[in-house]
Every structure is written in C-alpha cells, then in structure tokens.
Amino acid sequence: DGGITQSPKYLFRKEGQNVTLSCEQNLNHDAMYWYRQDPGQGLRLIYYSQIVNDFQKGDIAEGYSVSREKKESFPLTVTSAQKNPTAFYLCASSPGQGETQYFGPGTRLLVL
C-alpha cells in the first residue's frame, strides 16, 4: 500500500515541551514538505526538503525544526519556542521540483 503516513493522528503538548511529528513515504519521492493549516487560511509552508540531508526554511519556520536523514522520512519537531502550536499539520511529498504534491492524512496538535 503506497503513500504517505503521518503519526500520531492526535498529539497533545504540554507547556515547554518539544514534540515530534512523524512523516514517512514509500513513493520514492525526492521532495518532502511540512505545512501548517489553520481554520480559514491557506496552507503555510514550514520546511521543505529537496533531497536527503538537505532542507530549507519555509514561510513560518520559527519554532520548528526538521531532519532528513533518510529519503523516506521527514520528521518535524515543534519546539517550546513555538508559542501558538495548535493546528493541523500536513506532510506532503513530490517526485521533484514543480511536480504534484501528495499529502498525508495529517496530525492535529493540541496544547494542554
């Protein structure tokens, strides 16, 4: 079953805590992305990676960090520096530059 998986589906964060969202793809795509979705707004790009061991900041990278040690995996860490982390987080991948992006099922992050 090919596709993009994200886990967990729901995640709860306490004050001052770092949390990590998982994203895995078995589509053999080079590029991977993290977006944040808030009600009534378009998707906003947090980080993206064009290739293994390389990633760039998107439009709202502050308070987030990523790694890309394997082609299949692109985990996102929401750090305690992110003061408004409650949102729906979406991971996507594409074969390469300028090609269609396919999305995972999302992770909803809530703050306790």
Added chain:
Amino acid sequence: GESVGLHLPTLSVQEGDNSIINCAYSNSASDYFIWYKQESGKGPQFIIDIRSNMDKRQGQRVTVLLNKTVKHLSLQIAATQPGDSAVYFCAENGNSGTYKYIFGTGTRLKVLA
C-alpha cells in the same frame, strides 16, 4: 470531526446537479495548477491538475478550466454526489523553478439530498 475552515465560502448544490468552484490565483508566473479535495479531519486529496499551456483538462466527472488572462481557475464537478461534500482548494506553483506552492483558502461544497 474537525472543520478545515470555519469561515469559508460555501457552495450548496442539489444532488445530481453540476458544481462550479472558482479560484483566483495570484502569480502571473505560475504555470502549474492543482485542485485538491479535503474532507473534515483528513489530508488533501489530489483531484486534477493543469499546466499553463492548456486551457481545459477533463478527468472522471471533473473538468478544470484555466483563464490566464484574468488569472482564474475553475473546477467543474458533473452530477454532484453526496460524497463530493468537502472543502476544495486550488494550488499554484508560484514561480516555476521553486518548490513553493501557493494555496487558496478553499470553498466548502455542500451537497443537498
């Protein structure tokens, strides 16, 4: 389930009718466009795409029209079904040669039985 967008424009159509959802895109340099469907609490699902060298593309029950003169994109859904109820949004690639897409806020489609 969670709502994707609480204050989105809503299009209500009767089951069996055709639906037309519109999108005004922002960057005249964009040359690739995608329509996505997003159900509540789920990730966006690819529906159809179109490149700027075309003005119309058809899929199964869906058609995308592109008017570059006025920077307008539309999605037509034929014989709308209850399962089509979702939020639909467009994406443009902004500036070909980058990885950054620009996403619209979306339109909520409600299918009335």
